[in-house]
Amino acid sequence: MSKLSGKVQTVLGLVDPDQLGRTMTHEHLTMSFECCYFPPSPGDEAVAENPFQMQHMYWLRQNQYSCHENLLLHQEVGAVREELLAYRKAGGGAIVENTTTGIERDMPTLKQLAKDTGVHIIAGAGYYVDCTHSETTRKTSVEKLTDIIISEVLHGADGTDIRCGVIGEIGTGWPITDSEKKVLKATAHAQAQLGCPVIIHPGRDPAAPAEVVRILQEAGGDIRKTVMSHLDRTIFDNGELLEFAKLGSYLEYDLFGVEMLNYSYNLSVDMPSDSQRVQALAFLVKEGYEDRIVIAHDIHTKNRLTKFGGHGYSHILKNIVPKMLRRGISQHQVDKILIDNPKEWLTFK
Numbered sequence: 001m002s003k004l005s006g007k008v009q010t011v012l013g014l015v016d017p018d019q020l021g022r023t024m025t026h027e028h029l030t031m032s033f034e035c036c037y038f039p040p041s042p043g044d045e046a047v048a049e050n051p052f053q054m055q056h057m058y059w060l061r062q063n064q065y066s067c068h069e070n071l072l073l074h075q076e077v078g079a080v081r082e083e084l085l086a087y088r089k090a091g092g093g094a095i096v097e098n099t100t101t102g103i104e105r106d107m108p109t110l111k112q113l114a115k116d117t118g119v120h121i122i123a124g125a126g127y128y129v130d131c132t133h134s135e136t137t138r139k140t141s142v143e144k145l146t147d148i149i150i151s152e153v154l155h156g157a158d159g160t161d162i163r164c165g166v167i168g169e170i171g172t173g174w175p176i177t178d179s180e181k182k183v184l185k186a187t188a189h190a191q192a193q194l195g196c197p198v199i200i201h202p203g204r205d206p207a208a209p210a211e212v213v214r215i216l217q218e219a220g221g222d223i224r225k226t227v228m229s230h231l232d233r234t235i236f237d238n239g240e241l242l243e244f245a246k247l248g249s250y251l252e253y254d255l256f257g258v259e260m261l262n263y264s265y266n267l268s269v270d271m272p273s274d275s276q277r278v279q280a281l282a283f284l285v286k287e288g289y290e291d292r293i294v295i296a297h298d299i300h301t302k303n304r305l306t307k308f309g310g311h312g313y314s315h316i317l318k319n320i321v322p323k324m325l326r327r328g329i330s331q332h333q334v335d336k337i338l339i340d341n342p343k344e345w346l347t348f349k
């Protein structure tokens with residue numbers, strides 16, 4: 001049995017799973033999303049150059065990916081520190097920081113934030129989507145990628161001795177590219193050796209989550225210990241959702257706070273509102289999946305911080321939990337979603 005077994009690995013070291021408390025399973029505290037810049041519509045260029053003004057706030061909320069500066073979350077460490085202190089005050093205990101190689105993971109800053117705020121921070125190992133893979137990553141074998149991921153968990157990431165406690169978010173698009181398939185296989189191999197949690201960013205197609213599960217399973221991954229992220233922008237039909245749920249992964253609704261008319265990355269998608277997200281949770285609970293649901297905000301742009309008029313990391317605790325209770329999800333079920341399920345997932349086998 002490894003020394004990780006039965007523990008959760010935070011950036012400050014191993015902790016007893018009961019110490020975590022309420023946990024957001026998919027956030028970012030410092031990262032760059034420049035890789036996914038989406039040019040503004042003709043005529044909007046001037047606003048996009050100077051978006052952080054009251055009269056531009058609605059535009060920014062609707063076009064968060066069309067402004068370079070908005071994508072540089074790593075410039076806001078001070079604001080994030082304040083937010084984490086507020087998150088603790090609101091009853092939060094832990095945050096899974098999903099920034100992987102390709103979107104500027106910053107392990108020393110995560111460690112400092114954990115020290116400064118008392119929030120348990122669990123960092124992610126592995127690689128983001130194909131367009132962020134370096135030439136070296138593309139040429140690296142599955143075996144070598146597996147070794148790198150394992151080393152990020154056992155010894156530390158990015159030349160530090162600060163260790164990751166989860167693999168992911170592992171980025172995939174649609175269709176899944178060869179390089180992404182290689183990373184998925186390495187993820188499954190590493191998970192089989194470490195008994196660790198995994199979290200996946202699927203492509204924007206209803207078939208994408210199940211295809212990822214198939215690849216992981218074939219490579220020996222543990223689907224019961226895997227979170228499928230971003231279901232709110234990926235599977236819209238309740239029948240398809242139940243079909244996917246049967247495969248056994250954790251089901252993550254992680255875009256709480258995002259309400260937009262046009263989803264730049266897939267205009268055929270109608271991004272749900274927070275009310276619709278709560279309806280999806282209530283549906284899954286009614287269908288017996290209360291042990292498999294996890295939730296978060298996936299904050300990855302500046303405009304979503306309270307400093308810039310956004311909802312911040314405490315939105316779920318302050319606003320969504322009361323709404324869940326009003327829509328028939330019991331306090332016991334809320335606690336499962338926020339405390340017990342993340343704890344089970346994050347504990348090494």
Ligand SMILES: CC(=O)NCCS(=O)(=O)O
Nearest residue numbers: 201230233255265298300
């Ligand atoms: C950082 C990240 O991957 N966020 C997800 C954005 S998406 O629009 O839900 O794909």
